[in-house]
Amino acid sequence: MRIRVANESDYAELRNIYLESRRKNFHWADIEEMTLEDFDNHTVDEYIILAEEDNHILGFASLYLPDNFIHNLFVHPDFFGKGVGGLLLDASVEKMNKPLRLKCVSENQKAMTFYENKGWKKVVEEGHSGEKYWVMIYE
Template identity: 45%
Template structure:
């Protein structure tokens, strides 16, 4: 699959059931620092309330999504279905986020989420700060202006 096979658009209400499933399943599969039973389908709604949500589709399948708190250019959620990992979906969602809200983008990456951390670093994100709280995390920043030139 190439990046040309990925289409990104603003989420429609009819997408939400599938987005909830991706949010739930991805967290269950990867968030081993959380209690499995504490992860709920309806978490998607409270976690994305008031945010811009962009969906990535490959063919007719929703492959992932990003939700952004627009006024701060803060990526709150970026999830890719396990069926579409390593297909360029995460990068495409970041690139479209830049086009929608501008730079710099920021996000928090839980320190225990090593796969996500490695992905962000590979995409040119930088660690701005390490925060030690209940769930230690990195505050990360993305400033790649070349995305805007595409």
């Protein structure tokens, strides 16, 4: 498995991963409102890295470098639990300066546990009922 910077030719596959992963895991959201175009709208001006194996994209992270902020980290559902997320997280940490931040939806307990096991700390819970998220920091 290798990590590399995404390019425009990867976007079709990245859009699919983003949509499939959210539809499968975001039980609190309306999956009918999710579209392939969400990827483009949610990664504007971001640095995108991906994990691939045998020329197949397994997941990606989008980073907003000016704020040392991990905006998105998604793994294709077929590759959950195989180390893809950890490699993407490590590569994100290497690319930016500490402290790093991210936001994790409060209802996403799998992701929350993943980040905490990787050394991230909860700072504050923000948002309002139904859309709460934790701001997390890595120092």
